[in-house]
Every structure is written in structure tokens, then in C-alpha cells.
Amino acid sequence: MTSEALLSARGLRVVIDGLHILHGVDLDVAPTGVTALLGRNGAGKTTTVKAVMGLVPRTGDIRFAGRDVGRLPTHAVVRQGIGYAPEDRGVFAGLTVAENLRLAERDADPAYPFVYELFPELRSRGRQLAGTLSGGQQQMLAIGRTLLNANRLIVADEPTKGLAPKIVAEVADVLARVAERVPVLLVEQNLALVRRVAGTCTVLADGRTAHQGDAAELLADEEAARRLLGVGGGHPVAASSIATAAPAVAAASAATATATATKEAP
Amino acid sequence: MSTVTSSTPPTPAVPSPSPPSSATGAPARTARIALLRWWPLALFGVLAVLPYGTVRVPGLLDGPVGSPGSLQLLALCLVFGGLATSYDLLLGRTGLLSFGHALYFAAGLYFTDLAMLEWRLPLASAALVGIGGAAVLSVLLGAVSLRVTGIGFAMVTLAFAQAGAILVQRNPGGVTGGEEGRAAPSDLLPGSLIGIENTPNLYWIALAYLALTLAVVHWTSSSPTGRVWAGIRENERRVEVLGLRPYGFKLVALAVAGTLAGVGGVVYLLLTGGATPQAAGSDTTLSLLVMVVLGGSGTRWGPVLGGVLYTWAAHRLGDLANSSAIADLPGVLRVPLSQPLFLLGSLFVGVVYLLPGGLAKLSSRWRPIRGGLTA
Amino acid sequence: MATVVLLACTGLGLGALYFLIASGLSLIFGLMDVLNLAHGALLSVGAYATWWGAAQAGLNYWLALAFGTAFGTVAAVVLELVLIRPLYTRPRDQILATVGVGLAVPALLMGIWGGDARPFPQPESLAGTVHIAGAAVPVNRFVLIGAAALVLVALRLFLARTRYGLIVRAGVEDRAMVTALGVDVRKAFTLVFAIGGAAAALGGGLAALYFGSVNPGQGANLLIFAFVVVVMGGMGSVAGAAAAAVAVGLVQQFANYYTADGLGDLAVVALLAVLVLARPRELTGRLA
Numbered sequence: 001m002t003s004e005a006l007l008s009a010r011g012l013r014v015v016i017d018g019l020h021i022l023h024g025v026d027l028d029v030a031p032t033g034v035t036a037l038l039g040r041n042g043a044g045k046t047t048t049v050k051a052v053m054g055l056v057p058r059t060g061d062i063r064f065a066g067r068d069v070g071r072l073p074t075h076a077v078v079r080q081g082i083g084y085a086p087e088d089r090g091v092f093a094g095l096t097v098a099e100n101l102r103l104a105e106r107d108a109d110p111a112y113p114f115v116y117e118l119f120p121e122l123r124s125r126g127r128q129l130a131g132t133l134s135g136g137q138q139q140m141l142a143i144g145r146t147l148l149n150a151n152r153l154i155v156a157d158e159p160t161k162g163l164a165p166k167i168v169a170e171v172a173d174v175l176a177r178v179a180e181r182v183p184v185l186l187v188e189q190n191l192a193l194v195r196r197v198a199g200t201c202t203v204l205a206d207g208r209t210a211h212q213g214d215a216a217e218l219l220a221d222e223e224a225a226r227r228l229l230g231v232g233g234g235h236p237v238a239a240s241s242i243a244t245a246a247p248a249v250a251a252a253s254a255a256t257a258t259a260t261a262t263k264e265a266p
Numbered sequence: 267m268s269t270v271t272s273s274t275p276p277t278p279a280v281p282s283p284s285p286p287s288s289a290t291g292a293p294a295r296t297a298r299i300a301l302l303r304w305w306p307l308a309l310f311g312v313l314a315v316l317p318y319g320t321v322r323v324p325g326l327l328d329g330p331v332g333s334p335g336s337l338q339l340l341a342l343c344l345v346f347g348g349l350a351t352s353y354d355l356l357l358g359r360t361g362l363l364s365f366g367h368a369l370y371f372a373a374g375l376y377f378t379d380l381a382m383l384e385w386r387l388p389l390a391s392a393a394l395v396g397i398g399g400a401a402v403l404s405v406l407l408g409a410v411s412l413r414v415t416g417i418g419f420a421m422v423t424l425a426f427a428q429a430g431a432i433l434v435q436r437n438p439g440g441v442t443g444g445e446e447g448r449a450a451p452s453d454l455l456p457g458s459l460i461g462i463e464n465t466p467n468l469y470w471i472a473l474a475y476l477a478l479t480l481a482v483v484h485w486t487s488s489s490p491t492g493r494v495w496a497g498i499r500e501n502e503r504r505v506e507v508l509g510l511r512p513y514g515f516k517l518v519a520l521a522v523a524g525t526l527a528g529v530g531g532v533v534y535l536l537l538t539g540g541a542t543p544q545a546a547g548s549d550t551t552l553s554l555l556v557m558v559v560l561g562g563s564g565t566r567w568g569p570v571l572g573g574v575l576y577t578w579a580a581h582r583l584g585d586l587a588n589s590s591a592i593a594d595l596p597g598v599l600r601v602p603l604s605q606p607l608f609l610l611g612s613l614f615v616g617v618v619y620l621l622p623g624g625l626a627k628l629s630s631r632w633r634p635i636r637g638g639l640t641a
Numbered sequence: 642m643a644t645v646v647l648l649a650c651t652g653l654g655l656g657a658l659y660f661l662i663a664s665g666l667s668l669i670f671g672l673m674d675v676l677n678l679a680h681g682a683l684l685s686v687g688a689y690a691t692w693w694g695a696a697q698a699g700l701n702y703w704l705a706l707a708f709g710t711a712f713g714t715v716a717a718v719v720l721e722l723v724l725i726r727p728l729y730t731r732p733r734d735q736i737l738a739t740v741g742v743g744l745a746v747p748a749l750l751m752g753i754w755g756g757d758a759r760p761f762p763q764p765e766s767l768a769g770t771v772h773i774a775g776a777a778v779p780v781n782r783f784v785l786i787g788a789a790a791l792v793l794v795a796l797r798l799f800l801a802r803t804r805y806g807l808i809v810r811a812g813v814e815d816r817a818m819v820t821a822l823g824v825d826v827r828k829a830f831t832l833v834f835a836i837g838g839a840a841a842a843l844g845g846g847l848a849a850l851y852f853g854s855v856n857p858g859q860g861a862n863l864l865i866f867a868f869v870v871v872v873m874g875g876m877g878s879v880a881g882a883a884a885a886a887v888a889v890g891l892v893q894q895f896a897n898y899y900t901a902d903g904l905g906d907l908a909v910v911a912l913l914a915v916l917v918l919a920r921p922r923e924l925t926g927r928l929a
């Protein structure tokens with residue numbers, strides 16, 4: 001797996017203001033499909049992603065498509081072909097939707113048709129200030145920005161966080177479609193969504209890599225899932241029971257996502 | 267002894283009897299450790315007897331160390347060493363970038379002077395008025411300016427300090443004396459503090475002030491409050507997470523530092539015999555900032571070192587500028603060399619660039635080498 | 642009435658000066674988090690370069706002003722490239738470096754041209770007065786107001802219509818996110834410094850006209866009121882800076898005239914204190 005990984009990090013460490021946040025994270029992102037980055041709250045998922053992007057001071061080895069990107073500044077990392085949708089969505093509230101998109105343009109001919117096809121609302125609301133969008137619309141904008149350019153990897157940090165169940169299902173659909181074109185590194189708490197889209201996964205605990213392997217296998221192993229992710233009940237792992245430890249909204253959204261998945265299954 | 271003085275202000279009078287006792291062995295090492303521990307006391311002891319010194323240090327000081335002129339300059343150096351130390355309580359210990367510290371220095375200076383001039387109070391009572399005024403002012407203005415954080419705080423403190431400087435300069439009701447300032451009334455000052463033959467007394471007061479600020483800053487920073495200050499400096503959010511409100515702790519830091527600056531104002535008044543508006547100007551605050559950064563912010567001795575060096579350099583460079591050696595130089599060299607502030611400003615930029623952590627950092631870099639040599 | 646008109650025009654003229662300094666400060670701070678204490682030095686550089694052009698090199702006022710502005714722009718770019726950029730990862734040291742420059746540059750000017758004010762030759766065409774509602778208002782007030790208005794419009798167009806303007810507006814909101822879109826913000830930094838330096842140097846050349854003289858401390862004095870304007874207007878906001886500059890200029894003039902001289906300056910600071918107490922949150926504003 002290591003040899004063919006699109007993105008691989010070894011011994012990633014992050015210290016912020018004297019606080020040791022990551023103590024050695026190993027991460028491999030598969031060259032196709034969705035790789036999930038999992039772990040409890042505060043495990044260091046967001047920090048790992050930021051370290052890859054060069055948004056926090058980091059040490060360790062980071063290779064992307066065969067190139068050492070561990071010492072590049074953020075903009076140079078991005079220009080290697082990485083689209084990043086951060087945890088708080090990173091939408092510029094004081095800019096219009098169209099301006100948010102325009103700012104993200106790097107290629108000579110940005111893929112507006114594809115973005116507008118996925119998210120028709122981004123076109124119709126082009127002149128609206130992004131700060132006045134709903135959470136779901138802002139998330140669409142954040143993902144849309146990553147799709148404008150011919151990226152080789154999309155990094156999405158908890159794209160379903162705080163969204164209504166119906167919107168979660170829409171985001172899940174989009175991620176599934178995107179993953180057909182571009183590999184995705186997905187940070188996600190919603191395990192039903194992970195089960196639906198992810199192939200491989202990396203699990204973090206306390207700033208370290210605790211597990212790497214097949215996502216479905218991990219989620220099927222009740223004991224491992226509980227130990228690594230703090231979830232799972234006394235029943236065989238099913239979508240509903242996976243979600244029981246998560247907040248109510250997540251539980252509901254998990255159910256919806258599963259429902260969508262079932263509906264779409266041939 | 268020689269190993270010790272290199273990390274402290276240059277004390278020209280020290281006869282530096284570098285002991286060639288390369289005696290190795292346990293007793294010698296214990297003695298060295300004891301010396302390292304107690305060197306500040308030894309240093310203050312040496313500083314205390316400087317007025318009796320007859321040594322000449324050509325280049326560093328004009329007359330003998332104990333002469334009134336030299337003592338006056340040394341005393342000024344000590345006062346600014348103390349002021350810089352009080353300023354570093356904000357900058358280095360709490361992480362507050364205040365541009366208003368000169369205001370409290372000027373408050374101590376002017377309130378004391380005016381209490382004597384206008385209310386005919388004796389020096390001791392006037393000094394209490396001055397210090398109390400500085401303390402109250404620092405709490406009041408601190409309470410307002412701390413409502414904004416970060417750079418906003420820096421700008422608001424600068425605006426307040428500037429308001430003070432304008433107030434002093436505009437001479438409201440003829441009280442502050444405007445550009446000229448006002449001389450302290452000699453009839454209200456004790457005889458032992460007036461006259462050139464009493465310069466040693468003033469020098470000792472300045473030395474006592476430096477010791478006081480060092481003690482207060484050391485004591486408060488190692489208190490529980492001081493540990494919260496350190497937390498605020500490192501990461502304010504983390505302090506909030508612990509359930510503490512940084513606002514109150516920062517206000518205490520401002521009050522302590524402001525009061526110490528007020529005391530410095532009183533000492534400065536005695537030393538210079540009057541209050542002048544330069545004390546309130548923004549250049550004074552910026553100079554304090556330069557001193558602290560030059561010496562080493564957040565260290566115990568760095569601000570003292572910076573304050574002493576800066577004050578000494580500003581005076582000596584001023585003398586140099588007026589000397590014939592400079593006047594005869596070609597313009598390209600004469601112009602920059604005749605401007606102490608140009609040289610100091612450039613030196614400061616250089617230090618910021620090449621020596622983050624200031625001169626104190628330099629000494630800690632040398633320490634292992636020294637240790638290796640003397641062990 | 643005549644007095645009121647004269648005071649208003651003078652206050653607006655002063656506000657125009659404040660705006661020219663504050664707009665650049667505000668953008669630099671908003672985008673880069675750099676409190677540029679050398680901004681007053683840039684104004685002084687512009688003022689002396691304009692004075693040199695007009696008094697020494699014999700240029701007419703407009704050419705001298707263009708020369709002074711260009712000189713200040715170059716100085717600002719050099720400052721950014723040589724001093725600010727290498728300290729990019731040390732924000733506090735960036736501020737400290739500008740403190741050093743803010744001390745050194747006026748001292749250098751003093752070393753070259755002396756500490757006393759140098760009279761600025763008033764151009765014939767701008768020496769007269771305009772009569773409005775019975776008040777004889779010096780023409781130079783309108784030059785200042787006009788220049789500031791032009792700069793305001795130009796800045797708004799730059800921010801609204803150009804890609805770099807977009808980058809600046811976004812960067813004021815969230816600089817890290819701009820880099821995370823693959824934008825190299827350092828170019829925008831240099832550009833913003835150049836714009837700020839140009840505005841400040843232009844302000845210096847106009848201040849020379851307004852005060853009728855240049856002196857090394859001019860920049861530092863104006864800088865402090867510009868800080869007040871920046872804080873009041875919301876850091877990073879050009880429109881906010883414009884509104885605050887007008888308010889500060891007017892309050893200062895009227896209070897100085899109708900109360901004691903000097904009280905106007907204090908009134909401005911009091912206004913700032915009230916604002917800080919009333920709405921501390923909003924003082925770290927957005928670009929508008």
C-alpha cells in the first residue's frame with residue numbers, strides 16, 4: 001500500500017505554542033477512492049490535515065505523488081494539486097459566492113460547468129454574500145472551490161459537521177461522485193457515511209496513528225471500533241448502533257445516509 | 267568573578283580581579299556554584315560602593331567613577347534599567363504590547379512635582395501623590411484599553427499616552443509648564459538631595475529603585491498570579507479554558523508595572539531636578555521597548571542590561587556627535603554618526619534580526635563555552 | 642457661520658491627511674497583522690522628498706508631489722522586502738523592526754536637514770482662498786480633500802475590481818485560507834505595502850503644503866491620530882477609515898476652536914475610549 005500511496009506521511013509531529021499535538025502520525029492516502037481519517041474528538045485529525053497542507057508548523061516526512069512536500073509553504077502544497085475544504089468550511093463571509101469561487105481559480109479554464117452541475121445553487125446565488133448562506137450551502141461552496149481546478153487529491157475535513165440530515169445525504173452523494181474522479185481524503189465522524197464511501201482508513205488516537213487498514217473491516221469489528229473510535233453498542237455493528245454514541249443529529253443523519261445508500265444500491 | 271560580570275551591565279569600576287585559580291576539585295566547584303548563586307548581591311555590593319571609586323574609565327565615562335558627572339549618568343542608567351524591568355513585566359512576562367508605559371512614568375514625575383509646587387506638600391507626601399496617581403491612572407486606563415486585545419490594545423495605549431503627552435505640552439492653566447516643564451522647588455526638597463556634592467545620595471536612590479523593581483518583578487512573576495501571566499503570554503485561550511479570566515490578571519500586571527513606573531518618575535524627578543515633557547512622549551515608550559528587546563525580553567537581567575546600555579549609549583553618542591572627531595568627517599559618515607537615535611534605531615533593527623532574544627540570549631549561548639573553559 | 646465653514650473645511654482637510662495615512666496602515670494591518678510603526682517615517686520621507694523636489698530641485702508642486710509619492714512608494718517596497726518579509730514567521734519582531742525604522746528614519750532626516758522645520762514653498766496657484774458662505778477657505782484644504790477622495794475611490798475600485806483586490810479582501814478575513822487556495826499572499830503583501838507607502842508619502846507631500854513646512858517629527862505626530870482612526874474605523878476597513886478620519890478631523894478642529902487649544906486632541910482620544918468601552922468587539926472590523 002505504501003509504495004502506491006498518493007500521499008504518505010511518516011512520523012508527522014506538530015507542536016503549537018509549546019503544546020505537542022501530534023507525536024508521530026503515519027498516513028497513507030490511496031490513489032483512488034476515499035481514504036477516511038478517523039478518531040475521537042481531539043485525536044488530531046484536523047491538525048494532521050493542516051500539517052499536510054502546511055498550515056501548522058510540522059516536522060516529519062510528507063510525500064505527495066512522489067514529491068517531498070513537507071517543507072513547502074501552503075500555497076505551493078496546494079499547487080501540487082490538492083483541493084482543501086477545511087473543518088470550519090473556510091468560506092469568506094464578506095465575499096460573494098462568485099468571488100469565493102473566483103479566488104480559488106488556479107487553472108486556465110476552471111471547471112465551472114462541473115461545479116455548477118453538482119451545485120446549481122452556487123450559480124443562482126452567485127451575487128449573494130457567502131456569509132448569508134446556510135451551513136449546507138457554505139459547505140457546497142467549500143467543496144465546489146476544490147473542484148474548480150484539476151486537483152489530484154481532495155481533502156475534506158468533516159464536511160457533514162453540523163448539517164441537517166437531508167443535507168448530509170446530499171453531501172454524501174456529492175462525495176461519492178467526486179471520488180469517482182479524484183481521490184479523496186475524508187475526515188469524518190459520521191461512520192455510516194464512512195462505511196458508504198471509504199475504502200481504506202487511518203485511525204488516530206492522542207496524536208498518533210492507532211490503526212491503518214480497510215474501512216469496512218474496521219467498522220465490522222465491533223470490539224476494534226469501540227476501542228479505536230469509542231463507538232459501538234452491545235449489538236452486531238449496524239448503522240444505527242454505530243451512531244448511538246454520536247449526537248442525535250449525527251445518528252439521524254447516519255440513518256438518512258444509509259437510507260440513501262440503500263436506495264442507490266442496484 | 268570575571269565569568270559572572272560578562273553577563274551583567276558593564277561595571278567599569280569593578281577592578282575585575284580575574285582569579286587564575288584553576289584549582290579543580292569539589293570545594294572550588296561548590297564555591298563557584300555559591301558565587302553564581304549570589305553574584306547579584308555581589309554586583310549590588312560593588313555598585314553600592316561606586317561613589318567612593320576613583321578609577322577612571324576612559325571612553326566609557328568622562329571623569330572618575332565617583333565624580334558627580336559619572337554618578338549622574340550611572341544613576342540615569344540604573345533608573346532606566348529599572349523602568350525597562352517594569353515595562354518587561356508587561357511585554358516579556360505577560361505578553362502585553364503596551365505603548366503607554368511612559369505615561370505612568372510621566373504621571374509619577376509630574377504629579378510629584380506639581381504636588382510640591384502647587385500644594386506645597388513635602389517630598390514624601392508628594393511622592394505618595396505621584397505614585398498613587400500613577401497607580402490609579404494605570405488601573406483606570408488599563409481597564410479601558412484591555413477591553414480590546416492584541417494590536418488594538420497596543421494602539422489604544424498609544425493613543426492614551428499621546429493624550430497625556432499633549433496634555434503636558436499644552437500647559438493647561440499654566441500648571442505643567444509646557445515645553446519648558448517645571449523645576450522642582452528646592453525649598454521643599456531635603457538638603458541631602460540637592461547640590462552636586464549630594465549626587466551619591468541620588469545615585470543610591472536610583473540603585474535602590476532598580477533593586478526594588480527587580481525584586482517586585484521577580485516576586486510577582488514567581489507568585490501564582492505570575493504563573494497565570496506566563497500562561498497568558500504563551501496562550502491566552504488556554505488560560506480561559508482553565509476557567510480563569512485573563513482580563514483581571516492583565517489588569518494587575520498593568521497596575522503593578524504602572525506603579526513601578528510611577529516610582530521611577532519620582533526618582534527621575536530627584537535626579538534631574540524637574541519635570542520635562544519629553545518624559546511623556548511616545549519616544550520614551552519606544553525607547554523602553556528598544557531597551558527591553560535589546561537586553562532580552564522575559565529574562566531577569568536582560569531589561570536591566572538593555573536599559574543601562576541604551577541610556578549610556580544615548581548619552582555617550584550624543585557627546586560623540588558634538589565632538590570635533592565627528593564634525594571633521596565627510597557628510598556620508600558625519601550625518602548618521604551625529605544622530606544617536608539613528609544609530610540606536612539601526613542597532614535595534616539589527617538585534618531584532620540577528621539576535622532574537624536580545625543580549626541576554628547571547629550570554630546564555632556563551633555560558634556552556636565559559637563553563638567548559640573554567641571547569 | 643463663516644467660522645463653522647472654515648473649521649469644517651480645515652477639519653476635513655486634516656481628516657483627509659489622516660485618511661491617507663490610516664488607509665494604508667489599516668490595509669497593512671488587516672492583511673498582514675503588521676502594526677507598521679514606520680508608517681510615519683514613510684510620510685516623512687514623502688514630505689522631505691516633495692520638499693526637496695519643490696525647494697531644491699525647482700520642480701513645480703505637482704511634479705514634486707509625484708516625485709515624493711514615488712520615492713515613498715519605493716521606500717515602502719524596500720522596507721517590506723528587506724525588513725518585513727524575512728520576519729514573516731515572527732510577527733512581533735516585524736512590529737519591532739518597524740519601531741527601529743520609525744526611530745532611525747526621522748533621526749536620519751534630522752541629521753541631513755536639521756531638526757528645525759523647513760519652510761515649504763507655497764505654489765502660486767494654490768496660495769489663494771475660496772469664499773464659501775462668507776468664509777475665506779485656503780485652496781490647499783480642497784487639494785487635500787480632493788486627493789483623499791481620489792485615493793478612496795481608487796482603493797475601492799482596486800479592492801472591488803481586481804484579482805489582487807479580491808486577494809486582499811479575502812486575506813483580511815482569513816489569510817491562512819487564502820494560501821490554502823494556492824495563492825501566494827506574499828505578493829499581495831508587497832503590493833499592499835506599496836499602496837500604503839504611496840498613500841502615506843502622498844499625505845506627506847500634502848501635509849507639507851497644509852502646514853507650510855516640513856520637519857522630521859511630523860510623520861510621528863500624525864501617525865498617532867492615524868492609529869486612532871484605524872482603531873475606530875475597524876482594522877482592515879478602508880471605508881471605516883474614511884468615516885473615522887472625517888470624524889476625528891472635525892472633532893479635533895471644532896473642539897480645539899470652541900474649547901481650549903489642545904482639548905480637541907484630547908477629545909479625539911476620549912472619543913476612542915468611549916468607543917472602546919461601548920463596542921470592543923466591533924473594533925476589529927471587516928473590510929468594507
Ligand SMILES: Nc1ncnc2c1ncn2[C@@H]1O[C@H](COP(=O)(O)OP(=O)(O)O)[C@@H](O)[C@H]1O
Nearest residue numbers: 016019021039040041042043044045046047048
Ligand atoms: N492552535 C491550537 N492551540 C492549542 N491546542 C490546539 C490547537 N489546535 C489543536 N489543539 C488541540 O490539539 C488536539 C487535537 O485537535 P484537532 O486536530 O482539532 O482534533 P480533531 O480534529 O481530531 O478533533 C485537541 O486536543 C486540541 O485541543
Ligand SMILES: [Mg+2]
Nearest residue numbers: 045046047087
Ligand atoms: Mg477536527
